[in-house]
Amino acid sequence: MxxxxxxxxxxWGRVSYLEWLPQGEPRADVLLLHGGGxxxxxxxxxGLGRDxxxxxxxxxxxxxxxxxxxxxxxxxxxxxxxxxxVAELVEALGLRDYVVGGLSLGGGIAIGHLLAAAAGARGAIxxxxxxxxxxxxxxxxRLPAHLLTWVLLRTGVLRHLTxxxxxxxxxxxxALRAIVRNPEARTAExxxxxxxxxxxxxxxxxxxQWQRDQLLWRRTRTNYSDRLHSIAIPVLLVHGERDxxxxxxxxxxxxxxxxxxxxxxxxxxxxxxxxxxxTAVVPAVLGFLAELTRT
Numbered sequence: 001m002x003x004x005x006x007x008x009x010x011x012w013g014r015v016s017y018l019e020w021l022p023q024g025e026p027r028a029d030v031l032l033l034h035g036g037g038x039x040x041x042x043x044x045x046x047g048l049g050r051d052x053x054x055x056x057x058x059x060x061x062x063x064x065x066x067x068x069x070x071x072x073x074x075x076x077x078x079x080x081x082x083x084x085x086v087a088e089l090v091e092a093l094g095l096r097d098y099v100v101g102g103l104s105l106g107g108g109i110a111i112g113h114l115l116a117a118a119a120g121a122r123g124a125i126x127x128x129x130x131x132x133x134x135x136x137x138x139x140x141x142r143l144p145a146h147l148l149t150w151v152l153l154r155t156g157v158l159r160h161l162t163x164x165x166x167x168x169x170x171x172x173x174x175a176l177r178a179i180v181r182n183p184e185a186r187t188a189e190x191x192x193x194x195x196x197x198x199x200x201x202x203x204x205x206x207x208x209q210w211q212r213d214q215l216l217w218r219r220t221r222t223n224y225s226d227r228l229h230s231i232a233i234p235v236l237l238v239h240g241e242r243d244x245x246x247x248x249x250x251x252x253x254x255x256x257x258x259x260x261x262x263x264x265x266x267x268x269x270x271x272x273x274x275x276x277x278x279t280a281v282v283p284a285v286l287g288f289l290a291e292l293t294r295t
Contacts (some may be wrong), residue, residue, distance in 0.1 A: 001053040005069065008092055013073035015089065017062035018042060020053035027056040027293045028122070029098040033086065033106030034061065035128075035272075036207040038166070038197040040068025043190075044103050048274050051282050057289060062089060064106075066206025068197065077206040078213040079222050083112035090120070099292060101125035101285075104245065104271065105210065111224045114231050123292045124231070125285060127238045128271045131224040132250040136215070143218070150217045159208055166198035179271040181242055185278070228257040235261045236288040238281055240269030262288070 002021045007014050018041045030052055034044040041049075041061035049059040063070040065085065066077060075081055086109055090098070100121050102110035107129025114124055137145040152158040165171045173191055180186045197203060214221045235258050239251035248265055255263035264284045269276040 001050065003050070003053070008089070010088060010092070012075060013065060013071065015062050015065060015085075016041075016069035017060055017089075018045070018049065019061075020049040020059040022053045022056045022058060024056070026058035028058070028289065029095050030057050030059045030289070031086075031090065031095060031098055031100045032059060032061040033100070033102035033109050034064065034067070035102075035104035035106050036210065037162075038067075038194065038200075038203050038207075039103075039105075040197055042068065043193055043197060044106075044272070044274070047278055048282060048285065051278075052285070052289070055286050055289075060093065060095075064206065066202055066209075072202050072205060076213070077209040079108065079112065079210065082109050082210070083116055086110075086113045087117040090117075096120045097122055099123040099125065099289060101127070102129065103127045103274065105130050105207075107131070108222065108224070111228075111231075112222075114233070115224065115227055121233055123233050123288070124235045125238065125288065126235060126251075126254070127273050127281075128240060128243050128246050129237070129251070129254070130246065131222050132246065132254050133225075134219045134223050136220065138247050138249070146215075146219070147217060150215050153208070153211055153215055158211075159204070162204050162208075166195070166203065169195060172198065178244060180276045181240075181268055181270040182276045185276050190275070225253065225257065228254055229259065231258050233260065234288070234292060236284065237261060237263045238273055238284060239263065239265055240271055240273040240276060241265050241267050242269060243271045243273070245271040 032045045040063045045061040052059050065073040100110045107126040108131035111131050135142050135146040237251050255261040266277045266280045274281045
């Protein structure tokens with residue numbers, strides 16, 4: 001198994017991506033899309049990418065424009081533009097028979113990709129996926145909570161709070177506890193890596209652009225729920241039972257709507273589910289990929 005960092009040039013800028021190569025001919029190509037905030041390919045996929053490559057798969061994981069090693073670009077990071085960027089990446093890499101996976105924001109991009117321009121995709125893996133609900137929150141106070149978040153975003157307070165957390169290791173550790181509930185997975189090394197990403201000069205800028213695009217005052221702009229029935233390929237949904245960002249009920253509804261879907265709810269796991277409980281997630285992903293590659 002070999003791991004390398006590569007770059008690809010587009011008319012609008014350059015994108016960095018990690019590639020894990022198996023020994024011998026790959027069983028399939030797997031494209032993995034990380035989440036928002038200060039996430040990047042290494043943070044979300046460093047462990048899973050290695051494990052999949054050791055099982056015989058070629059794994060490609062980009063840093064989205066303005067995240068990780070990929071510098072900011074001239075366009076605004078709307079949902080539609082990110083979906084288009086993934087289609088451009090797939091074309092530039094020559095992917096023709098591949099599996100696409102995504103976490104959170106990356107899951108929403110993966111769904112958009114499947115619905116827009118993914119004729120070559122043979123399967124999809126959605127982890128804590130965005131794009132499955134009308135508001136950021138559920139429950140009786142969902143509208144006031146959503147509106148408060150919209151106000152914090154539009155006034156710039158949310159940006160300052162993010163920078164405040166990025167400057168304080170203890171506060172960042174507290175934020176990490178909310179999405180990685182397993183103490184054994186919430187290591188000092190992981191916190192160090194998150195702090196490095198949070199302190200990049202452009203950290204959070206592209207994510208804030210996306211939030212401004214997606215967070216309207218009464219609802220989110222993108223909810224793919226009514227279109228999930230048109231996804232004709234097999235889909236694995238992986239969701240933390242204690243995911244505070246996307247309630248597990250949304251994943252259950254999505255699994256019921258997609259014709260060929262299977263759902264893994266990981267007990268006591270948070271939003272960063274593959275980081276939180278890799279011993280549950282990795283076998284499920286490998287089993288799903290093995291099923292796809294047998295056909």
